[in-house]
Amino acid sequence: MKVLIVNTSEQTGGAAVAANRLMDALNNHGVKAKMLVRDKQTGDICVAGLEGTIGKKWHFLWERLVIFFHLHFKRDHLFELDIANSGTDITTLREFKEADIIHLHWINQGMLSLKGIRRILRSGKPVVWTMHDIWPATGICHLTLGCTAFRQSCCHCKYLPGSGSANDLSTKVWRHKRQMLSEGNISFVACSKWLEQEAKSSGLLRGQTITSIPNPIETRIFCPGDKAKARMDEQLPADKRLILFVCQRVTNPNKGMSYLIEACRQLAAQHPEMKEQTGVVILGGHADEVADQLPFETYPLGYVSDPQRMATIYRASDVFVLPSLSENLPNTIMxxxxxxxxxxxxxxxxxxxxxxxxKNGYVAEYKSAADLARGINWILHQADYQALSDNAIAKVRHHYTGQQVAMQYTEVYQQALAQKHFML
Incomplete structure (x- = not known):
């Protein structure tokens, strides 16, 4: 069985990381897997990049320009929406022709167009689509943030000026997606049970096969280690309790840094002794912009992509806090x-x-900085820390290893192939 994994980027973003890990897990499990990306960033021979720099840029820019027009030339939400009106036809590529299964992941921002996906479906090859967010089940958005219009048909989109109309851009793209799906069946896989239920409630995906499989993790890299050595390697203090926050762009409001700042301020007010005993490690772009807003000593490390160094930074920390306002199944928590x-x-x-x-952490009430503060204090000063740590390791090893995830995906591939042969 030969699988072609298709993703916009090779390494940048959570979907790219997950797709790469899945490729490795499948190859280790005896399934021949390759990856096709728009943005190739390494010399990995298992990863092929699209050729034609001008064409790739044009697809990206044309889509942004159309969205910009519908936003009345305002930058708000410019990179939160996708319409897939332009992209590369991959059906002519050797990698596509050699594959038995086409496995789509995050294919936005000029990688594939809806017409391109229709061509893939018309080829007759079985298609599996891993949903890293809700976009395949909506008109144009990746985050619904409480909107339920997609359960019937997208319209009056809140991302568009004036809340759109009954026949706005989201409605038009919805229709195009519906036409695309009429070309053939896709086996949709959500990365979480929550997203699986959201997808099943979508009017667009009604009648489609939808299941959930978590992203895999490389436990040979992400594993327990010497905390003291990790802090020495990263030049972090040995005598403080360290809170870690990780995000690709720290200033992204959906990642909830403002709630962590408020939680830390409440902790400093309620427990003044924590000011000297506690530090906050911030990992991600624009970390310096928020460092001075926290009441504790702050250690902005910038953006880090190297997995080995990431593992070191995790080991150096006492608690990891991700107060996101919308998430699928975060790789960082795993x-x-x-x-x-x-x-x-x-x-x-x-x-x-x-x-x-x-049991292995703390689930705070949504948008509650006060409960976030309680959780931090509970883990750092009240809970059986070793038990939490042991339970966290056990949870990952039981649910998220590459072997377990590869086995589940192999079953999905086999079912997709069987369905194809049945239809023939």
Whole structure:
């Protein structure tokens, strides 16, 4: 069985990381897997990049220009929406022709167009599509943030100026997606049970096969280690309790840094002794911009992509906090838990599937900085820390290893192939 994994980027973003890990897991499991990306960033021979720099840029820019026009030339939400009106036809590529299964992941921002996906479906090859967010089940958005219009048909989109109309851009793209899906069946896989239920409620995906399989993690890299050595390697203090926050762009409001700042301020007010005993490690772009807003000593490390160094930073920390306002199944929580670090997140999306409340971490009430503060204080000063750490490691090894995930995907591939032969 030969599988072609298709993703916009090779390494940048959570979907790219997950797709790469899946490729490795499948190859280790005896399934021949390759990856096709728009943005190739390494010399990995298992990863092929699209050729034609000008064409790739044009697809990206044309889509942004059309969205910009519908936003009345305002930058708000410019990179939160996708319409897949332009992209590369991959059906002519050797990698596509050699594959038995086409496995789509995050294919936005000029990688594939809806017409291109229709061509893939018309080829007759079985298609599996891993949903890293809700976009395949909506008109144009990746985050619904409480909107339920997609359960019937997208319209009056809140991302568009004036809340759109009954026949706005979201409605038009919805229709195009519906036409695309009429070309053939797709086996949809959500990365969390929460997203699986959201997808099943979508009017667009009604009648489609939808299941859930978590992203895999490389437990040979993300594993427990010497905390003292990790802090020495990263030049972090040995005598403080360290809170870790990780995000690709720290200033992204959906990642909830403002809630962590408020939680830390409440902790400093309620427990003044924590000011000298506690530090906050911030990992991600623009970390310096928020460092001075926290009441504790702050250690902005910038953006880090190297997995080995990421694992070191996790090991150096005492608790990992991700107060996101919308999440699927965050790789970062999985990685921290694999390193034995208890995690805290809001009760949203797939986070409660990863964190078992007060067993391996703390699930705070949604958008509650006060409960976030309680969780941090509970883990650092009240809970049986070693038990939390052991439970976190056990949870990852039981649910998220590459072998387990590869086995589940192999079953999906076999079912897709069987369905194809049945239809023939």
């Amino acid at each position: 990685e921290a838990m694999a390193c034995g670090v208890p995690c805290i997140g809001f009760r949203v999306g797939g986070i409660p599937e990863e964190i078992d409340h007060q």
